[in-house]
Amino acid sequence: xxxxxxxxxxxxxxxxxxxxxxxxxxxxxxxxxxxxxxxxxxxxxxxxxxxxxxxxxxxxxxxxxxxxxxxxxxxxxxxxxxxxxxxxxxxxxxxxxxxxxxxxxxxxxxxxxxxxxxxxxxxxxxxxxxxxxxxxxxxxxxxxxxxxxxxxxxxxxxxxxxxxxxxxxxxxxxxxxxxxxxxxxxxxxxxxxxxxxxxxxxxxxxxxxxxxxxxxxxxxxxxxxxxxxxxxxxxxxxxxxxxxxxxxxxxxxxxxxxxxxxxxxxxxxxxxxxxxxxxxxxxxxxxxxxxxxxxxxxxxxxxxxxxxxxxxxxxxxxxxxxxxxxxxxxxxx
Amino acid sequence: xxxxxxxxxxxxxxxxxxxxxxxxxxxxxxxxxxxxxxxxxxxxxxxxxxxxxxxxxxxxxxxxxxxxxxxxxxxxxxxxxxxxxxxxxxxxxxxxxxxxxxxxxxxxxxxxxxxxxxxxxxxxxxxxxxxxxxxxxxxxxxxxxxxxxxxxxxxxxxxxxxxxxxxxxxxxxxxxxxxxxxxxxxxxxxxxxxxxxxxxxxxxxxxxxxxxxxxxxxxxxxxxxxxxxxxxxxxxxxxxxxxxxxxxxxxxxxxxxxxxxxxxxxxxxxxxxxxxxxxxxxxxxxxxxxxxxxxxxxxxxxxxxxxxxxxxxxxxxxxxxxxxxxxxxxxxxxxxxxxxxxxxxxxxxxxxxxxxxxxxxxxxxxxxxxxxxxxxxxxxxxxxxxxxxxxxxxxxxxxxxxxxxxxxxxxxxxxxxxxxxxxxxxxxxxxxxxxxxxxxxxxxxxxxxxxxxxxxxxxxxxxxxxxxx
Numbered sequence: 187x188x189x190x191x192x193x194x195x196x197x198x199x200x201x202x203x204x205x206x207x208x209x210x211x212x213x214x215x216x217x218x219x220x221x222x223x224x225x226x227x228x229x230x231x232x233x234x235x236x237x238x239x240x241x242x243x244x245x246x247x248x249x250x251x252x253x254x255x256x257x258x259x260x261x262x263x264x265x266x267x268x269x270x271x272x273x274x275x276x277x278x279x280x281x282x283x284x285x286x287x288x289x290x291x292x293x294x295x296x297x298x299x300x301x302x303x304x305x306x307x308x309x310x311x312x313x314x315x316x317x318x319x320x321x322x323x324x325x326x327x328x329x330x331x332x333x334x335x336x337x338x339x340x341x342x343x344x345x346x347x348x349x350x351x352x353x354x355x356x357x358x359x360x361x362x363x364x365x366x367x368x369x370x371x372x373x374x375x376x377x378x379x380x381x382x383x384x385x386x387x388x389x390x391x392x393x394x395x396x397x398x399x400x401x402x403x404x405x406x407x408x409x410x411x412x413x414x415x416x417x418x419x420x421x422x423x424x425x426x427x428x429x430x431x432x433x434x435x436x437x438x439x440x441x442x443x444x445x446x447x448x449x450x451x452x453x454x455x456x457x458x459x460x461x462x463x464x465x466x467x468x469x470x471x472x473x474x475x476x477x478x479x480x481x482x483x484x485x486x487x488x489x490x491x492x493x494x495x496x497x498x499x500x501x502x503x504x505x506x507x508x509x510x511x512x513x514x515x516x517x518x519x
Numbered sequence: 520x521x522x523x524x525x526x527x528x529x530x531x532x533x534x535x536x537x538x539x540x541x542x543x544x545x546x547x548x549x550x551x552x553x554x555x556x557x558x559x560x561x562x563x564x565x566x567x568x569x570x571x572x573x574x575x576x577x578x579x580x581x582x583x584x585x586x587x588x589x590x591x592x593x594x595x596x597x598x599x600x601x602x603x604x605x606x607x608x609x610x611x612x613x614x615x616x617x618x619x620x621x622x623x624x625x626x627x628x629x630x631x632x633x634x635x636x637x638x639x640x641x642x643x644x645x646x647x648x649x650x651x652x653x654x655x656x657x658x659x660x661x662x663x664x665x666x667x668x669x670x671x672x673x674x675x676x677x678x679x680x681x682x683x684x685x686x687x688x689x690x691x692x693x694x695x696x697x698x699x700x701x702x703x704x705x706x707x708x709x710x711x712x713x714x715x716x717x718x719x720x721x722x723x724x725x726x727x728x729x730x731x732x733x734x735x736x737x738x739x740x741x742x743x744x745x746x747x748x749x750x751x752x753x754x755x756x757x758x759x760x761x762x763x764x765x766x767x768x769x770x771x772x773x774x775x776x777x778x779x780x781x782x783x784x785x786x787x788x789x790x791x792x793x794x795x796x797x798x799x800x801x802x803x804x805x806x807x808x809x810x811x812x813x814x815x816x817x818x819x820x821x822x823x824x825x826x827x828x829x830x831x832x833x834x835x836x837x838x839x840x841x842x843x844x845x846x847x848x849x850x851x852x853x854x855x856x857x858x859x860x861x862x863x864x865x866x867x868x869x870x871x872x873x874x875x876x877x878x879x880x881x882x883x884x885x886x887x888x889x890x891x892x893x894x895x896x897x898x899x900x901x902x903x904x905x906x907x908x909x910x911x912x913x914x915x916x917x918x919x920x921x922x923x924x925x926x927x928x929x930x931x932x933x934x935x936x937x938x939x940x941x942x943x944x945x946x947x948x949x950x951x952x953x954x955x956x957x958x959x960x961x962x963x964x965x966x967x968x969x970x971x972x973x974x975x976x977x978x979x980x981x982x983x984x985x986x987x988x
Contacts, residue, residue, distance in 0.1 A: 258611020
């Protein structure tokens with residue numbers, strides 16, 4: 187079905203996925219920050235993302251802003267439903283975002299901003315995971331508004347997904363550092379990445395088993411034909427990515443572990459998409475219902491088709507400019 | 520007393536608080552980004568080291584201010600959904616795409632090139648570095664364009680229809696984007712940003728001149744800032760006047776509140792310079808007025824009749840006292856900026872620009888006043904729109920999310936604590952950076968003077984050579 191709303195659902199999904207894999211690794215670096223061996227390692231870790239983190243985080247604004255633009259009803263329902271996790275995520279991102287500059291502006295308060303960087307990254311990642319879990323569980327809707335309670339988002343399942351995202355982001359961060367650093371920091375991160383990969387796979391397995399029981403629709407989708415074909419394919423693909431990840435780490439490859447970890451995230455994202463479709467906020471709100479009028483979708487699409495390739499172009503250029511291993515001495519501070 | 524703190528009041532307080540904090544940073548970064556592009560361009564053209572020194576100096580200040588702007592802006596983009604979800608559902612089909620364009624054409628551009636501007640001079644070469652600097656500046660202006668289009672549409676809606684679900688739906692995008700008040704508002708805001716930055720740069724220049732640092736960089740920044748005031752302050756007063764006429768045409772109630780006209784004046788309205796709005800008695804107490812001047816300014820005719828708030832239903836009346844005061848603060852500061860510019864021009868023509876200590880002191884005193892004027896102007900226009908979110912069409916009380924008061928109260932409290940801590944620290948660092956004189960950069964070495972390659976181990980580095988705290 188090639189309606190405008192479905193094209194837009196694809197674009198928003200792309201923006202959210204891009205956010206998850208880009209800000210995922212730099213939030214992961216914040217999560218790993220306290221485990222750095224010393225100031226030199228800390229500086230290297232931060233400098234590895236300093237020129238690009240801001241662009242990465244803009245995809246979050248694109249996800250939220252895009253939802254507002256083309257699925258205003260979904261935006262109006264999901265935001266109040268996830269009120270507290272979103273506010274906490276925003277506050278955490280404030281602490282983390284200013285740490286990039288403040289850390290270099292003071293000596294006495296440096297530990298405070300290091301803590302802000304770590305705590306902000308940790309809480310932001312955890313809240314994103316909670317939000318995901320709460321969405322998978324479903325949101326109660328009545329008459330174009332959120333109708334559930336203020337603590338509906340909090341459950342064993344959402345805490346589980348929260349932890350999973352923290353561990354998964356840390357894995358992305360560790361493999362990014364394997365790619366971007368050398369010497370002792372790199373070997374430390376190779377060890378961390380191996381452990382984090384095992385933990386991430388554990389979480390993926392656990393959540394995959396639990397998800398079909400969150401909603402009968404999910405269950406049918408995964409365990410009836412043709413969905414059950416995917417139930418065989420998806421775990422297979424996850425295992426292949428995991429194999430590439432462990433092999434890459436063991437063989438001391440630079441880029442392979444990072445790319446394999448990214449594939450794990452992409453596969454999980456596709457899995458969630460399969461469960462959700464055609465809803466935008468399960469169990470009841472569909473993509474078509476939540477969409478803005480076609481006139482809005484068309485107007486926004488024109489710019490998106492022109493601008494998103496440009497954005498991807500200069501984002502890739504910025505990554506290219508700062509390619510290669512990090513020189514711990516470099517920076518402008 | 521707790522009845523006054525309804526979810527609506529709290530949500531309004533939260534929005535007012537977060538947006539007031541946020542607007543300070545774009546107001547500064549729009550002007551500063553353009554200033555950096557100019558400095559970088561002048562350096563490439565003239566090879567005068569003073570420009571590079573100033574570029575490096577203000578670049579670091581920009582980075583800190585920009586970081587604060589980004590984090591406080593992300594909060595804004597989600598607050599529409601958390602606290603004002605009904606507003607989002609109703610206006611989303613129109614305002615959503617405009618905001619999406621802001622993200623696509625401005626935020627990504629700024630963020631994508633910021634890294635190259637801050638860290639990349641050695642990596643990409645001077646021309647591409649200049650390009651990156653220009654893109655950051657262009658991005659800040661694009662951002663202003665789109666967000667002011669959004670804001671203006673809420674003030675003077677156009678090009679819409681209303682569907683059976685009560686949503687505003689687009690009918691003519693040209694009319695929506697270029698709605699009646701948009702051009703005035705955009706010009707007024709961008710000029711305000713340039714003035715704000717000129718005042719900060721002038722204040723910092725004045726400070727270092729006053730400390731007898733009469734070397735190139737301090738003189739150059741003071742001189743550039745004063746030129747900016749000379750040119751832009753009169754333009755801004757002109758733009759403000761035009762904007763006022765536009766507001767009178769489309770939002771008469773707002774102008775009545777700004778002017779303090781509770782009553783209609785059939786034979787010419789006086790200009791109330793000062794006075795104390797008395798909401799209960801519906802008049803301005805202790806008013807100092809100039810007869811007929813308000814008619815002259817607003818209608819360009821001495822005896823033109825002017826309607827007052829008595830022609831507006833009570834439940835459509837904006838809060839008079841706030842608008843009345845904030846408008847006077849803004850206008851008063853605008854004329855103070857004009858005065859500072861004129862004074863500097865007179866001293867410059869006498870060849871005393873760098874010697875007049877009272878001028879430098881005044882520049883320091885005026886340093887933060889651009890922010891005050893921007894906030895006052897913002898309060899005038901936003902409070903003047905009340906009690907509507909979409910002027911005349913959607914009431915603020917009908918825009919609220921189904922949130923519980925305690926949830927809004929808790930998040931408001933958290934925002935207040937976090938903002939004062941975070942932005943207090945940031946302001947402290949900014950002031951400390953401005954308190955240091957610009958140092959000549961190490962040409963040929965890495966861009967930043969600190970942590971130059973291979974000389975000082977990072978662990979022992981004192982970032983920025985801060986005085987040992």
